[in-house]
Amino acid sequence: MEKILQVKNIEKYYGSKSNLTKAIDNISFDVNKGEFVGIMGASGSGKTTLLNTISTIDKVTSGHIIINEEDITKLKGNKLNRFRREELGFIFQDFNLLDTLTAYENIAIALTIQKVSSSEIDGKVNAIAEKLGIKEILKKYPYQVSGGQKQRIASARAIITNPKLVLADEPTGALDSKSARQLLENFEFLNQKLQATILMVTHDAFTASYANRILFIKDGKIFNELIKGNDTRKQFFEKIIEVQTLLGGDLNDVI
Amino acid sequence: MLFKLSFKNMQKSIKDYAIYFLTLVLGVAIFYMFNSLDSQQAMLQVSQSQKEIIKLMISMLGMISVFVAIILGLLIVYANNFLINRRKKEFGIYMTLGMGKRQISKIILLETIFVGIISLAVGLIIGIFASQFMSIIVAKMFEANMNEFKFVFSRDACIKTCIYFGVMYIAVMFFNTMTVSRYKLINLLNAVKKNEEIKMRNPIISILVFFISASILGYAYWKVTADIRSMDKAVKLLPPILMGIGGTLGIFWSLSGFILRIVQIMKNIYLKGTNMFVLRQINNKINTTVISMSVICLMLFMTITILSSSLALRNTLERGLVEMTPVDINLYKTANLPESYINRFGNKVTYSKEQQEDSRITVEETLVNNGLDMKVLKDVIEIPIYATNELTLEKFFGSEIENIKRLYAMMNYSTPEEIVKISDYNKIAKLYGIEQYELNDDEYIVICNFDNIASLRNQVLSIGENIFTIAEKQYKSKYNECKNGFIEISTNHTNTGIILVPDSCALTEESKEKSFLVANYNAKTDKEIEKVEEIFSSDNSELLKRLSDKGLNITGISKISIMEASVGLATIVTFIAIYLGIIFLIASAAILALKQLTESSDNKQRYEILRKIGCDEKMINKALFRQIGIFFGIPLILAIIHSIFGIQFVLEMLSGLAEKKDLLPSIIATVIVMGIIYGAYFLATYFGSKNIIKEE
Numbered sequence: 001m002e003k004i005l006q007v008k009n010i011e012k013y014y015g016s017k018s019n020l021t022k023a024i025d026n027i028s029f030d031v032n033k034g035e036f037v038g039i040m041g042a043s044g045s046g047k048t049t050l051l052n053t054i055s056t057i058d059k060v061t062s063g064h065i066i067i068n069e070e071d072i073t074k075l076k077g078n079k080l081n082r083f084r085r086e087e088l089g090f091i092f093q094d095f096n097l098l099d100t101l102t103a104y105e106n107i108a109i110a111l112t113i114q115k116v117s118s119s120e121i122d123g124k125v126n127a128i129a130e131k132l133g134i135k136e137i138l139k140k141y142p143y144q145v146s147g148g149q150k151q152r153i154a155s156a157r158a159i160i161t162n163p164k165l166v167l168a169d170e171p172t173g174a175l176d177s178k179s180a181r182q183l184l185e186n187f188e189f190l191n192q193k194l195q196a197t198i199l200m201v202t203h204d205a206f207t208a209s210y211a212n213r214i215l216f217i218k219d220g221k222i223f224n225e226l227i228k229g230n231d232t233r234k235q236f237f238e239k240i241i242e243v244q245t246l247l248g249g250d251l252n253d254v255i
Numbered sequence: 256m257l258f259k260l261s262f263k264n265m266q267k268s269i270k271d272y273a274i275y276f277l278t279l280v281l282g283v284a285i286f287y288m289f290n291s292l293d294s295q296q297a298m299l300q301v302s303q304s305q306k307e308i309i310k311l312m313i314s315m316l317g318m319i320s321v322f323v324a325i326i327l328g329l330l331i332v333y334a335n336n337f338l339i340n341r342r343k344k345e346f347g348i349y350m351t352l353g354m355g356k357r358q359i360s361k362i363i364l365l366e367t368i369f370v371g372i373i374s375l376a377v378g379l380i381i382g383i384f385a386s387q388f389m390s391i392i393v394a395k396m397f398e399a400n401m402n403e404f405k406f407v408f409s410r411d412a413c414i415k416t417c418i419y420f421g422v423m424y425i426a427v428m429f430f431n432t433m434t435v436s437r438y439k440l441i442n443l444l445n446a447v448k449k450n451e452e453i454k455m456r457n458p459i460i461s462i463l464v465f466f467i468s469a470s471i472l473g474y475a476y477w478k479v480t481a482d483i484r485s486m487d488k489a490v491k492l493l494p495p496i497l498m499g500i501g502g503t504l505g506i507f508w509s510l511s512g513f514i515l516r517i518v519q520i521m522k523n524i525y526l527k528g529t530n531m532f533v534l535r536q537i538n539n540k541i542n543t544t545v546i547s548m549s550v551i552c553l554m555l556f557m558t559i560t561i562l563s564s565s566l567a568l569r570n571t572l573e574r575g576l577v578e579m580t581p582v583d584i585n586l587y588k589t590a591n592l593p594e595s596y597i598n599r600f601g602n603k604v605t606y607s608k609e610q611q612e613d614s615r616i617t618v619e620e621t622l623v624n625n626g627l628d629m630k631v632l633k634d635v636i637e638i639p640i641y642a643t644n645e646l647t648l649e650k651f652f653g654s655e656i657e658n659i660k661r662l663y664a665m666m667n668y669s670t671p672e673e674i675v676k677i678s679d680y681n682k683i684a685k686l687y688g689i690e691q692y693e694l695n696d697d698e699y700i701v702i703c704n705f706d707n708i709a710s711l712r713n714q715v716l717s718i719g720e721n722i723f724t725i726a727e728k729q730y731k732s733k734y735n736e737c738k739n740g741f742i743e744i745s746t747n748h749t750n751t752g753i754i755l756v757p758d759s760c761a762l763t764e765e766s767k768e769k770s771f772l773v774a775n776y777n778a779k780t781d782k783e784i785e786k787v788e789e790i791f792s793s794d795n796s797e798l799l800k801r802l803s804d805k806g807l808n809i810t811g812i813s814k815i816s817i818m819e820a821s822v823g824l825a826t827i828v829t830f831i832a833i834y835l836g837i838i839f840l841i842a843s844a845a846i847l848a849l850k851q852l853t854e855s856s857d858n859k860q861r862y863e864i865l866r867k868i869g870c871d872e873k874m875i876n877k878a879l880f881r882q883i884g885i886f887f888g889i890p891l892i893l894a895i896i897h898s899i900f901g902i903q904f905v906l907e908m909l910s911g912l913a914e915k916k917d918l919l920p921s922i923i924a925t926v927i928v929m930g931i932i933y934g935a936y937f938l939a940t941y942f943g944s945k946n947i948i949k950e951e
């Protein structure tokens with residue numbers, strides 16, 4: 001299996017020597033091509049910091065992160081920007097759609113800032129919109145569509161550039177349960193039909209149950225790992241709850 | 256506590272307040288400078304008649320200051336409202352902490368007082384220093400000599416500035432209190448989140464409105480330039496002005512939709528980099544700012560037109576003066592007065608025996624008879640000017656008369672032309688140092704330097720059939736156009752036409768219309784010159800008293816009187832133009848800048864999204880620069896187009912007073928002034944916005 005992401009012994013410290021916080025304390029793991037990995041943890045566990053270091057928004061104190069054979073801890077300035085633009089796709093909790101742009105334009109802008117030739121853009125946007133079932137709303141503005149549709153537009157924007165890795169930060173955080181379910185089915189679709197590699201951070205067991213593999217993080221360390229294998233989603237969900245109980249009740253207090 | 260809070264707030268929001276503060280300071284400084292003109296040193300050293308002009312100017316500037324104060328007042332209230340609205344969330348937090356609206360009003364009140372006092376103080380200091388510099392320019396304009404430099408402070412202007420701005424700040428406080436009392440806590444807390452619904456306009460309607468507005472503007476442009484002849488009454492100017500305003504509003508209403516539609520069709524531009532984003536940003540905002548954009552555009556238009564044409568007027572006047580006043584004085588009187596005649600109002604005018612007799616002798620004889628010592632004059636030349644009903648304007652224009660009457664309906668075409676014998680003219684031309692002419696026995700020349708009339712006359716002369724008869728002898732034009740020249744000194748090119756005929760022309764003594772005398776003063780020093788000038792102009796002049804006692808009338812024009820009148824006129828116009836122009840410019844630039852900065856919180860979120868999806872800082876800065884650039888550019892471009900026609904109209908209205916060739920330097924000067932002020936606001940806005948979108 002081709003390794004898309006390798007995280008090797010990374011650490012991230014905050015604060016001064018006298019008052020040191022280890023947000024990430026020696027974490028290592030790999031993500032293979034086509035995997036759908038969930039990262040779970042309570043607030044303050046370091047999961048968002050982990051995602052930020054992988055997404056090149058934050059820098060590690062030590063260790064290496066290798067995405068598609070490139071060590072991103074060594075990239076700087078414009079190279080880093082280009083890497084982020086071309087190799088990574090992002091899906092954010094609050095969609096982060098541009099309110100002034102139509103759905104079509106929100107998807108297309110991911111391509112235009114990569115300087116993709118304008119003749120290719122139209123076909124690509126229509127193709128992805130078709131797959132995600134948002135073709136009818138392409139001419140609408142974000143404020144005119146539902147939360148689930150917004151999330152699908154954001155997903156389309158994230159994967160239209162064919163990123164090596166799609167990073168999702170609490171993607172269901174702002175959705176009602178129906179929209180959340182739709183979105184997660186979407187993720188499944190992206191993962192299974194479009195072969196997108198997804199790394200998703202969440203604190204919600206239901207959301208996490210859609211992943212193939214889950215890493216549990218507590219106090220900056222990997223606490224446990226669960227693999228779905230041949231389980232049904234319901235069985236997997238129950239396993240997740242078990243681990244959560246083990247981790248301590250604080251996980252459910254978050255919301 | 257409140258004091259501390261408001262002081263801290265000021266420090267915190269210094270970036271937001273920077274442009275507001277800058278505008279206040281500039282406003283105060285300019286207000287002081289123009290109101291302190293009267294006490295400036297240059298003003299103390301000008302001549303008596305210039306003092307009269309300055310008095311007029313001061314009183315005009317005083318009136319205009321009221322107008323300026325209203326503009327600045329509106330600007331301050333508007334700008335302040337913007338800043339207050341930007342801080343809704345802050346006030347919301349105060350209110351959840353238990354602060355009442357009254358206390359919030361107090362905080363804002365204290366802030367307004369802070370900003371007011373500091374800006375007034377800084378503005379006055381800058382104004383006082385800048386007015387020293389202006390004093391030098393004033394001295395140059397009035398050609399007063401400033402031998403020593405003295406620091407001048409005008410107490411009156413200072414007090415006036417404080418009162419005017421004090422009133423403005425009180426108005427601001429009043430408006431602020433009103434704004435705060437209308438606040439609802441829930442709206443304050445949600446202020447940032449509020450999701451503004453984007454109003455989209457139907458693209459087809461946009462395109463339609465755009466073309467209709469463009470046509471309306473085109474018609475208005477045509478009306479004030481090509482069709483200017485129909486504008487014979489001030490009331491007729493109203494429709495083009497209203498059309499201009501309506502067209503401008505329409506253009507801004509439809510422009511962004513129109514451009515968006517056009518660019519969307521050009522996919523290779525639209526789908527490139529951040530173009531799409533920038534266009535949408537503009538489209539989004541221009542829709543909600545139609546009125547302010549239009550106001551800004553019209554203010555810029557006025558700035559450009561006022562500055563360019565007033566400077567051109569001044570240049571033309573100055574250049575004209577040197578050329579058109581080659582001698583110190585012209586004196587003339589009507590010859591051959593009849594016993595009585597019926598004037599054009601139908602009244603009978605009678606002349607006494609003495610008046611009739613005097614009109615049959617020369618100007619020089621009249622002067623000597625009334626006790627003038629001719630030694631005060633030198634280079635004296637006196638010529639007769641003839642007129643005969645055999646040659647009127649109507650006859651001169653011949654078959655073209657109908658066309659010309661259509662263009663200039665108000666001219667009196669039965670007036671006889673002024674006729675001068677060639678040798679008489681050459682005597683004067685030699686003294687003036689202008690071109691002399693020669694004539695054969697059957698030829699004539701038209702000399703004329705008033706451009707509009709000259710071109711009319713040229714139409715006739717170019718046909719070459721214009722032959723007229725005096726005393727049964729025919730004369731034809733030597734040239735197929737008018738020649739340059741003049742007899743009477745004046746502020747500028749105002750000679751509408753004199754016909755030069757050969758000396759052999761049989762003009763009778765009875766057809767003498769005027770006796771015309773030109774001379775220089777026989778004086779060397781300024782003091783001596785002024786003494787001679789007094790003989791012909793002072794109220795106490797014995798010569799003038801004697802003449803008026805006898806009912807005799809000699810018209811005199813002196814170089815000094817022309818100089819002073821026109822320098823004064825030019826200076827008044829220039830000062831008022833600069834004053835208004837700069838105020839309009841500051842007002843429009845400040846509104847634009849504040850609008851951009853206060854909307855930057857929306858922008859901040861959007862640019863943050865761009866950053867998140869992978870735009871690097873360079874792309875983001877470029878997008879921001881283009882967005883702000885276009886926002887500053889659009890009203891300016893339309894204003895420039897308006898001005899192209901506006902300036903032509905003004906030049907046409909001032910025909911002769913300001914000429915096209917003097918336009919270029921004044922346009923350059925205008926561009927420099929505008930470039931500095933507008934450019935400074937643009938850059939301040941760009942860097943301010945850049946900071947805001949960078950903030951964590």
